[in-house]
Amino acid sequence: MHFASDNTSPVPPQVLEAVIEANHGYAMPYGADAIFAEVQDRLRRIFEAPGAAVYLVATGTAANALALACLCPPWATVFCHRNAHVEEDECGAPEFYTGGSKLTLIDGAHAKMTAAALEQAIGFAARAGVHNVQPGAVSLTNATEAGTVYSSAEVAEICAVARGAGLPVHLDGARFANALAATAASPAELTWKAGVDILCFGGTKNGLMGAEAVIIFDPEKAWEFELRRKRGGHLFSKHRYLSAQMAAYLDDDLWLKLAARANAAAARLSAGIAALEGARLLHPTEANAVFAAWPRKGHAAAQAAGAQYYLWPMDQSMEGPDDEPLSARLVCSWSTTDEDVDRFLNVVAG
Amino acid sequence: MHFASDNTSPVPPQVLEAVIEANHGYAMPYGADAIFAEVQDRLRRIFEAPGAAVYLVATGTAANALALACLCPPWATVFCHRNAHVEEDECGAPEFYTGGSKLTLIDGAHAKMTAAALEQAIGFAARAGVHNVQPGAVSLTNATEAGTVYSSAEVAEICAVARGAGLPVHLDGARFANALAATAASPAELTWKAGVDILCFGGTKNGLMGAEAVIIFDPEKAWEFELRRKRGGHLFSKHRYLSAQMAAYLDDDLWLKLAARANAAAARLSAGIAALEGARLLHPTEANAVFAAWPRKGHAAAQAAGAQYYLWPMDQSMEGPDDEPLSARLVCSWSTTDEDVDRFLNVVAG
Amino acid sequence: MHFASDNTSPVPPQVLEAVIEANHGYAMPYGADAIFAEVQDRLRRIFEAPGAAVYLVATGTAANALALACLCPPWATVFCHRNAHVEEDECGAPEFYTGGSKLTLIDGAHAKMTAAALEQAIGFAARAGVHNVQPGAVSLTNATEAGTVYSSAEVAEICAVARGAGLPVHLDGARFANALAATAASPAELTWKAGVDILCFGGTKNGLMGAEAVIIFDPEKAWEFELRRKRGGHLFSKHRYLSAQMAAYLDDDLWLKLAARANAAAARLSAGIAALEGARLLHPTEANAVFAAWPRKGHAAAQAAGAQYYLWPMDQSMEGPDDEPLSARLVCSWSTTDEDVDRFLNVVAG
Amino acid sequence: MHFASDNTSPVPPQVLEAVIEANHGYAMPYGADAIFAEVQDRLRRIFEAPGAAVYLVATGTAANALALACLCPPWATVFCHRNAHVEEDECGAPEFYTGGSKLTLIDGAHAKMTAAALEQAIGFAARAGVHNVQPGAVSLTNATEAGTVYSSAEVAEICAVARGAGLPVHLDGARFANALAATAASPAELTWKAGVDILCFGGTKNGLMGAEAVIIFDPEKAWEFELRRKRGGHLFSKHRYLSAQMAAYLDDDLWLKLAARANAAAARLSAGIAALEGARLLHPTEANAVFAAWPRKGHAAAQAAGAQYYLWPMDQSMEGPDDEPLSARLVCSWSTTDEDVDRFLNVVAG
Missing domain, CATH: 3.90.1150.10 (Aspartate Aminotransferase, domain 1)
Structure with missing residues (x-):
């Protein structure tokens, strides 16, 4: 009767088998391993995004904070729900990685932000010119911290508001697989087709030891992400062990x-x-x-x-x-x- | 004939066996797993430091940057050798984690800093009052980037200079095991008995998938370290898999x-x-x-x-x-x- | 009929006369001018705080942000009213100077925070251990952004809550003179006797060209403040012109x-x-x-x-x-x- | 016999007269004063740069650090001479404002960097991909900290190296007037025509109470500068008093x-x-x-x-x-x- 969190579970056998399999011979470090090339390829196909940049890190907080830092400058604010993980459970990681941005908290039933509430918050934030922080980015969580799910139509409606204000959209998908499994949408429909710029594609809560993919649909930010990742201490030398986890996760639709x-x-x-x-x-x-x-x-x-x-x-x-x-x-x-x-x-x- | 780096090697079987062993049932997250208690205990015994705080992270850059951030304020400088990993190979991670400190580079044959060179550099840095960054901390690397080793006497001599100037000492021990194996010193003699405040005890380069221990000999900084680690995205939810690697590493003197x-x-x-x-x-x-x-x-x-x-x-x-x-x-x-x-x-x- | 702001007014003649008076001969820079020694002395007497550290900067935003950075670590949050200048009108200066802290916004009628609301907010913030930012500091504004005034009893009640939680208190006194003029309290009663740690003592909105004093009642933080000020670009070389403004302001109770x-x-x-x-x-x-x-x-x-x-x-x-x-x-x-x-x-x- | 620094001098009478003159009636704050429009216009004419963005701050450290932050991202390094003010006399202000960049120190006789030395340093810095900080910007000082002057040809040669590596150039002109007076070059020739992107045009060391202009020749960075300035606490509410100083400085070639x-x-x-x-x-x-x-x-x-x-x-x-x-x-x-x-x-x- 273990319902404390999805992070207390063990790892399915396929994942450890893949790690054992990866442990033969020498492999190039820092993402130059052969398994990772395969992982990138598969994720691009799953998301119908051949040009996307794909990276692996080991924690969801790292994935979120690095992604937000690529989207929101220090003098701006991230619009998110009051109960978002980036607000409540990351000890200020977004503020740290962005270099001191704010998070603007939006209320909404069942941990879901509405497009209307977002629009109002952006309008308020844009009021005072140089004197207040600027609108910077929108961060959604799907599935949410309340166990609810945004449909692709809801994501699209929120992204449209963001676009209208010139803001990029980050999707905290620590439980993206759970959201997807709950909707009839395709991975692409629930993300970039709806307007999402960067997806943090969770693996850890859904069965990995510690591996998350960051999928940057517009790869213009890719090099910046790589530098921020290295600088944040999140570039793994023995990268193959991250790759192997993610490969097993994608294999045969395990995720x-x-x-x-x-x-x-x-x-x-x-x-x-x-x-x-x-x-x-x-x-x-x-x-x-x-x-x-x-x-x-x-x-x-x-x-x-x-x-x-x-x-x-x-x-x-x-x-x-x-x-x-x-x-x-x-x-x-x-x-x-x-x-x-x-x-x-x-x-x-x- | 793989001599490119020690990070291209596979992992010894004992490490994967320990991970497989750890993968049974539910385990509390974030370092509350039972294996970690054991790891802490063993490291304290190995280092004869019953009061030390012990943490695990997955990369050496994370370990170093978090440790330095606990020792060096933003307006200060870290004295290190010109070839130190923290200077040359971390894309500014120390600057990022400290909030904008400097690194003052010290020359020295075979990637080793001498106590005399350190003393001179500290003296120069302290010259101009509020106008320049203050002396902040000393960072040693053992074994060095040139494959050389500081003896415990050399470490002690350098730490004495640091102490004399009121500066704490960080030891980048990504290859600490190699250094120790090369000297007749005990773990304690090569670290806190010589004056080291925080040791980054490497595991990855010496056989783990990705696990480093940070040993804070004076635990006053422990809570700050925990907050910085979380905020940096380096606190693992499924922590048992880090613990298991380190436990295998310590077991039977494998390291x-x-x-x-x-x-x-x-x-x-x-x-x-x-x-x-x-x-x-x-x-x-x-x-x-x-x-x-x-x-x-x-x-x-x-x-x-x-x-x-x-x-x-x-x-x-x-x-x-x-x-x-x-x-x-x-x-x-x-x-x-x-x-x-x-x-x-x-x-x-x- | 100029009611847009108190920052559109000219400067009273006494202030310019003092500046002209100060413009004779050579003067030591960076606060070593003779006028500044006098200013420090007078402010210490006015506030009955002989041990206080006193500094001058040119803007209220600088004063507030530097003070908060001395009180609130990067992984913590500043409790302030939703309408506080530090939240609404400083483009994230507190987040920048603290290195990425948060501001936790408290509602309250007439831009005033109540002790009860503060207590509740602190309690909520302290809930989740390492996973959320820690309670860091309390920031009050007196007179408030709504033209209202905290009595010394109200300040004391709020400071008592802060103390109870181990938090220091910052007072944004951009309009401190207006607050003081509205109460029967003494400067000391409205500040350190009520529990305030650092006062930003405004001059600009009340008649100076650009000069604010920062009064640190417990001088333990003084050196850190000096380094942060220099590093922030707020240490004036020709400091005498700040000193002269503040001297005229204090002279004969002009303020x-x-x-x-x-x-x-x-x-x-x-x-x-x-x-x-x-x-x-x-x-x-x-x-x-x-x-x-x-x-x-x-x-x-x-x-x-x-x-x-x-x-x-x-x-x-x-x-x-x-x-x-x-x-x-x-x-x-x-x-x-x-x-x-x-x-x-x-x-x-x- | 006062030769300690140019910052111990008084201010010439014209400057105070202009301040007194500016002290009539109400004036819009934050740079919306009429005098500032005039200052902008004059500086654009003096520098033959009609499209340049022009701002005022009160200290040279603020001018330099804000300018560098607009040119150099956090994961990059600023190439400057070992004796540059930004390295030796600003207590890490560039590191603070950029969000943790490095400064790469270049040696050179008489505090002057040569194009060849710069080229070598850039080449070395670009060696290791994501593992080290990236080349970010070049910072020159003219006149230098050794009382020497770069000719416009020397500036152009250095800027050509910078351009060749894709790097922007900052000119610390705390003593720009002294440099200009020492050469036959025009203001434009000594700056943007030679390849400079942002000039910090000093006033304080050359006779003002505290006023420096930042001239951004390519105004694309202007809005970012404004936000960074506000966030740094360097936007003056009673801006007219900065404007008046600078107006007097430019008037009749006083500077x-x-x-x-x-x-x-x-x-x-x-x-x-x-x-x-x-x-x-x-x-x-x-x-x-x-x-x-x-x-x-x-x-x-x-x-x-x-x-x-x-x-x-x-x-x-x-x-x-x-x-x-x-x-x-x-x-x-x-x-x-x-x-x-x-x-x-x-x-x-x-």
Whole structure:
């Protein structure tokens, strides 16, 4: 009953097999390994973007911060949702890598920004000439921090607002596979065809040890990205081990299968919780995370049984009336089993 | 005949076995994995430093830049040798992480800084009050970029100068194992007992996929380091895979055995080259790299036979008199075999 | 009828006379001039802070950003009101000088932060350990951007919350003289006795050409400030001309007299507007700025007569029903005359 | 006998008169004052550069650092002479404003860089691809820190090397007037016609209280400069007082007259010293500074008589043999009189 995060899971065997396979003989460093050429090629084909620049780094925070630094100058601001990972969970990495930009926080239900809210925020930011920071870039997260998903139409609508203001768009896709698995869109439709400039294509949360691809659809920024990556300490000498992970991930659609499995587990969990007495969902369950509230006694039972997940927000007290609902976040991953989900539901139901 | 760099080698089987072993079940992220507790414990014991703070990152550039940022404020300068990796090979990572400090370059034979040269440079830097950047920190590299090694007495002498000026000392130990294997000193003697404040304890060049430990002997800076690491995008969520690499590295003195093997290969190679007609060593071979010059025809033969190494500096021409000596760098690693070395020597001897 | 800003006013004759007086013979540069020693001494006496470090810079943005950089590390956040000058009018200077910190925006009526709102914001910011930026500093503005004033009791209450969380307090006093003139407090009571660590003591908006004092009550940060100032390009070589301005400002309580005059003009203007038909004040008029709404026809009359002030927010339209109220900001300065105020009131009254 | 620096001098009366003149009535802030429009116009005419962007700041360090930040990205290096003000006297302001670039130091007699030395340094810097910082910009100083002057032909030769490598050129013209007065070149010939991209046109060292113009010959960088200036805290609200200084400076060629006077004083001083027994010049005296060595007893006599200047380097001892030569720097300014020079020469001659 491990629902604390998708980063507590192990790695599927295919990934380690690919790493073992890569460990023969000598390989050129820094991305000159043969596996990486293959990875680039595959990602370009998957995204129907033959001219895209493709890079690998080991963490999502690195991918996001490096991408934003290529899009937003120091004297500008990144428009993002108030709950975005770049705002809440990266200890200021975007501010560090951009050289001191701001993040302008936009509210919106279920961790989703609307095009209208973005338009208003950009308008406000552009008001005072040289005296305030300039509009710089837009950052979307898909799937969102609330387990919801932007459709390609929604992404396109937001990107259109960004374009109208001359702003590039970054997509934090730490859970891009989960988003894609939840929509009927193609990878291209959910990204550059909708107007996205740089995609951080997550691997770690969806099954890798630590590998993320950064896909720069307009490669004009590619060299700048390479320099920023090196300078940030994110260029791997023994790059083949990143490449091998990503190759296994793309092989035979593993990435989509892993995400589909995680999403299905979350759907099962969500439906089960929603059916509990006194329970309700806080956000629609569209990807691999469930946000729900249920009575304290159900939480007590779950915790007693060793279930791992977070009360969300974390500062709720386990002391109090039995029937008072407490809200929680539960994250499923590729390794979540139906048995685990059902056992959890039984425990909470009491 | 792969002597291009120690970063082109594969990883010894023990490391991958440890990673496979670590890949069972769920593990807490961000350094809360059980293996990491063990790694911290072992490194503290190896270095006789029970109070030291220990962290893992994936690249040497990250380790160095984060460490320097904890030691040197933005308005100060890091004293290092002109050939230091932090100066020549990190695309300004120290400047980026410190927030715009300088590096003051010190000359010295065989990529080694002398205490006297350091003292003079510090004196000069302290001359002009608020108008110039302040002395900030000293950065040593051991083993050096020229394949030479500082003895513990030399480290102590340099650290004494640093202390006298109130400056902390960073040790870039990307090849620390090679340095240690070359001296009779203990890990503690070659670091904190000699006056080192932070050691970047390399793993990648000596056999890991990508894992370096940062050992902060005075843990007062530990929390700052953690925040800088997160903000730099260097905190791994699936941290267990870093931990497992480092655990295997420390297990049964693997790190020392790997380094000893690399050093021995370099010694064999060095002796062989020195015995060639028209050849001479450019630096003493004390660790795992050989710097030597020999006639152009020997290089032509080596290249024709597929040997991989760099002319050093790289801009020397293969066109010219047969007997003219060209200088080269050859790096051995844990996986360099005697056969490879001997074959290379035979080829060059013609 | 110049109410656009207090920065459009000329300088009182005493200031230029002091500059002329200072222009005799040679003077040591960079703050070693004799006038500056006098200025330091006087400010220490005025603030009953014999140990305070005192510096001069030429702009309020420089003063604020340098002060915040001394108080808030790069990985932390500055808590300030959403309408603070540091947030809205400095193009990211705090983010630049701190090396990439955040500003956490706190709402509050009349541009004033409450202690309770601050406490809540700090609590939220401290929630997630290494993953989010840390609480760094608190920044207050007195008088505020809405022309309101914090009493010394209010400042003390806010500082107590900051202290409780271990945070230092910066006071943006670009209009500190106006705030002081509006309260019964002493300079010390309104600053360090209430818990303020660094005061940016404004001169420019209250009558100088360009001179602000930074008063660091705990001088431990003094040397860091000097280095940051130099590095920011804010250390004046011909420093005597800054000193002379500030000396004239302090002489014979000129600073308080100028502020009292500006406040009195604003009070007269405020009372007059409040008495107009269809008009209302948007914020209490406590210092030298008036925020009020009155019918569009009154604005049309004022503009036709050449009155200078801003509709606030600026994007309101002069096209529309005559009786619809539009809101405006009017700023008085030391040079605003009763005649000007009365003429304006007559014009608006129609 | 004030030869410590050109920044210890007072301001010529015309400058203060212009400030007094500017102090009437209200003026729009932030560069929207009428005097500034005039200043821009005049500088464009003086430099035959109708399209140039012109800005004012108060210090030379600010001018230089802002200009370099517009020319050199964070991952690049600025090529400059080892004795350049940007390297030695700005406490890392270029590193701060660029976001962490390097300065690559070039040696050269009399503080002058040669085109050949620059070419070699650029070649070396471009060697290692993504692993080292990239060539970024070239920074010249004219007149130099050694009181020497680049001719327009020398500037052109250096700029040609820069252009050939795709690098822009910054000219630190803190003493540009002194350089111009020493050559037969026109302002345009000594700057953009020779290939300079941005000129920092000094005013302060040559007679102003604190005002420097930044002239951006290709105005594409103008808006970036404005944002960086604001963000750096260098945009003056009461801008008219900067404008008035610069207007007076340009009026009736005052700037050239002041520089000519300073240069003439230095020439007189230089000739006098050179004629002393046991004395010799260390650099040719081409602008307003004299670098010379003469016997210790002459220094003792000068100091006893109250002469102000620096031993250069500063760490020479006044204790020692009477006849041993000590080297010194003496700087003349617009206010240096022949009487002062002659008196000094008499004193030193003994």
